[in-house]
Amino acid sequence: MAFKGKEVGVAVIGCGHWGKNLVRNFSELGALVAVVDPREDIAAKFAKDYGVEALSLDEVLASDAISAVVIAVPAELHAKIALDAIAAGKDVYVEKPVALTMEDASAIADAASAADRVLMVGHLLQYHPAFEALLAAVRHGDLGTIQYAYSNRVSTGIFRTEENVLWSLAPHDFSLMLALFDEAPDHVEGTGAGWVTPGIEDEYRVNMTFPSGGRAHIFASWLHPFKEQRLVVVGTKAMAVFEDTHPDKEQKLRLYRHGIDRSTGRPVPVKADAEILPYDMAAEPLAQECQHFLDCCASRANPRTDAKEALAVLQAMIMAGAT
Structure with missing residues (x-):
């Protein structure tokens, strides 16, 4: 389904190398409401190009018009932003890897489960x-x-x-x-x-x-x-x-x-x-992935690349890096 009426309002956090592709896709799906980027000129350009607002992260978390966030920032920032978003009642799509430690990843997964929020990780393929x-x-x-x-x-x-x-x-x-x-x-x-x-x-x-x-x-x-x-x-x-x-x-x-x-x-x-x-x-693939996230947010279904899958992937990667 296409969300032209913004049944799911999305803010993309991070408009960099990969974030720009997420901005484009969620805009084409009619779900984009706002963009966030620490570089004010970049945020303003994307906001103008896609006809949405350039907001701060705090403004996004406080907005009733935004029900979901898409996190495309450096991996070391994933945990804090995801936890803050879940605490604010937002559904969360976070780019891979979900976090850099099992402790952070488990905290995100537990928070999403306790708050009944959708948590999806961007394992694109x-x-x-x-x-x-x-x-x-x-x-x-x-x-x-x-x-x-x-x-x-x-x-x-x-x-x-x-x-x-x-x-x-x-x-x-x-x-x-x-x-x-x-x-x-x-x-x-x-x-x-x-x-x-x-x-x-x-x-x-x-x-x-x-x-x-x-x-x-x-x-x-x-x-x-x-x-x-x-x-x-x-x-x-x-x-x-x-x-x-x-x-x-x-x-x-x-x-x-x-x-x-x-x-x-x-x-x-x-x-x-x-x-x-x-x-x-x-x-x-990216359009399908973005659509899947919107579908899960709307239906409250569990994503294909959910917390369980993300934790298993992260655990295997940590094991590989440890040797």
Whole structure:
């Protein structure tokens, strides 16, 4: 549904590199009421461009016209702003990661539950129509039992100095892996190294195992010769590839029904041609994610990427960073 009558009034807090995209999407959905940014000139520009108010955070929290806030600020500020917003009676969408510590994340989750507020975390790729189709195929049993999966998220830049590549890029991949295996990992280890900025890892590799026996690994780097966003899932019946950087949208999601011939006493691969898995190529992931948040606010439903999912993702990331 489109919220042209502002049944859910949204303020976006933070109009920076990613926040500007949230501003645009919530405006297009008819829900944007206000923007907040510590840079007054930036806030004024976005307010003028989108025909809304530029407010302070305190004004947003006190406003009866604003029922939900979207937090797109540095991660170290997530906990305080989210807790203040929940205390003010607002539903909350917070960009990934939900917080930097389990203590802060649990406090946000507990506060939202106690206040009966919607809490959603921006694990964007859960709302990508190609991943939705892949996850549906996995849960339908088309791939059989998932044996292992891996994800590459690499590019040349953007180099960050406030966080390493694990925290900047990999939350998406942790979220996808936990969804695919439908459980939290029982063992996580990670290692990385940095060269561009002292003390900041530019590449990170993570290995995970799951209670059901599945395995996964994640490779994230912003010091890489080319851009690649590829997720591979290998099951007992079939294999799938979700390649978001593929230039042909029709080729982004492919299924391979490779088999193994054991008739000679030795395993021999039986290769099959790639099958194109259909998905809604017209749907934009961020628009779908923003719409889902509005739907949950209106219906009081639990978001797909809710507090439980966010805590599981954060716990796995902390385990990876600790090793």
